[in-house]
Amino acid sequence: xxxxxxxxxxxxxxxxxxxxxxxxxxAIYVNGKLQTKGSMDVSDDAIIEIKGELNPYVSRGGLKLxxxxxEFRLDFKDKVIVDIGASTGxxxxxxxxxxxxxxxxxxxxxxxxHEKLLNDNRVISLEQTNILDIPHFPEKIDYLVMDVSxxxxxxxxxxxxxxIDDDNALVCLIKPQFEVGKVYMKNGIVxxxxxHIKVLENxxxxxxxxxxxxxxxxxxxxxxxxxxxxxxxxxKRNITTRINFxxxxxx
Numbered sequence: 001x002x003x004x005x006x007x008x009x010x011x012x013x014x015x016x017x018x019x020x021x022x023x024x025x026x027a028i029y030v031n032g033k034l035q036t037k038g039s040m041d042v043s044d045d046a047i048i049e050i051k052g053e054l055n056p057y058v059s060r061g062g063l064k065l066x067x068x069x070x071e072f073r074l075d076f077k078d079k080v081i082v083d084i085g086a087s088t089g090x091x092x093x094x095x096x097x098x099x100x101x102x103x104x105x106x107x108x109x110x111x112x113x114h115e116k117l118l119n120d121n122r123v124i125s126l127e128q129t130n131i132l133d134i135p136h137f138p139e140k141i142d143y144l145v146m147d148v149s150x151x152x153x154x155x156x157x158x159x160x161x162x163x164i165d166d167d168n169a170l171v172c173l174i175k176p177q178f179e180v181g182k183v184y185m186k187n188g189i190v191x192x193x194x195x196h197i198k199v200l201e202n203x204x205x206x207x208x209x210x211x212x213x214x215x216x217x218x219x220x221x222x223x224x225x226x227x228x229x230x231x232x233x234x235x236k237r238n239i240t241t242r243i244n245f246x247x248x249x250x251x
């Protein structure tokens with residue numbers, strides 16, 4: 001049986017997705033040896049050991065936001081957060097873990113937010129809702145965080161711009177696979193370094209139209225689900241971007 005299926009069958013993990021995450025985290029040992037490939041064939045009597053730190057959040061997205069919070073030295077304690085593109089709630093879960101007082105989980109989809117978060121009174125679920133259609137929130141927003149798919153960041157900026165002021169910031173996951181044309185993609189992955197650089201430059205130009213800029217930028221600590229390199233940006237009002245995007249994108 002495949003290792004990723006074996007881990008679910010033997011109740012090590014609740015789903016194949018979770019077993020895959022554990023394999024990617026170098027946490028699975030089979031008969032004393034580290035294994036990272038879910039396709040590996042294992043016998044029914046294989047000895048499984050789980051080592052290291054597994055994803056504590058409801059989805060892999062939480063690890064991405066965690067990386068930004070730590071690298072950008074952000075303080076989420078007792079803060080009000082808007083999570084744009086909440087989906088399962090990885091960013092929301094992470095924000096709460098770092099002390100957020102309340103999270104507005106905004107997503108155009110439905111029935112995606114994890115049950116754990118639906119049952120948390122600190123989370124306000126706004127499903128079937130586009131950030132472009134929200135006129136205001138009933139309280140001051142301390143941070144916006146965003147992880148969206150199948151749409152360009154520039155398309156959402158008119159809505160996001162309404163909620164960024166001089167005292168807060170946006171933590172944005174930049175996904176090149178949704179910012180470039182298919183000519184730059186191979187099997188759904190953007191591998192060309194020049195394409196990554198161009199994406200960052202283009203996003204920055206879009207931000208300038210709204211008097212916004214990238215103050216800090218890091219590569220995502222983990223790859224996207226399909227293996228795409230992604231980036232995390234700290235975006236603020238009245239900031240002139242001084243980042244060298246060529247130096248920021250490693251080979």
